[in-house]
Amino acid sequence: MKTSTKDRSIAFALLAIIPAAILGVALASTHSDAAGPQGSPSPQTAQYLPSISDMMIATIQPRHLRLWQAAQDRNWEFAAYELGNLHGAFKRLGEAHPVDHDMPFQDMIASVTEQPFKALDTAIKSKDEIEFSKAYADLTEGCNSCHQALSRGVVVIRVPSGTSVSDQDFTSPKP
């Protein structure tokens, strides 16, 4: 009995909080509308720009892996979809971070991904597993050549294998 009273009071508290939160949002947006051209953005509205590594781990790496998985399952339709998304993610990354270590990041992306992307597209359209494997290995090599060129050789990307479905090698390099 004690628990249900507690549950009820939690539910009641939530009922009280939700309208307050909605009102808070409404007031906040009215406030920013009223701020006008002189209004400087408050710290709360400052934009968060994900770093290159944030984007790599959130938008590039999972799609690199999912593309491989789709081809393993011969789901060429999904492979085509994910290839398009991986391409788009690289494009947005280059636009968000045009320079890294004084290097033109967009050009570096294009130089190592353009060719493999074309080959992957052709392989997927013709449902050719052998060509897909070759192009996927080239793309993966592209990941690593950029990591090495930009002094991030610790990040080692690989073609997943049947025994370990991960596209990253976490073992430290042999001395």
Ligand code: HEC
């Ligand atoms: C044009 C250069 C470039 C290409 C191409 C590239 N990367 Fe990266 N990647 C970077 C840089 C630079 C970093 C490190 C960013 C940092 O630490 O600030 C990075 C970091 C990473 C990380 C580590 C993120 C973390 O927080 O642990 C992963 C994972 C990664 N890349 C995956 C990939 C994969 C997969 C590909 C290929 C499909 C790829 N990258 C292609 C430049 C590149």
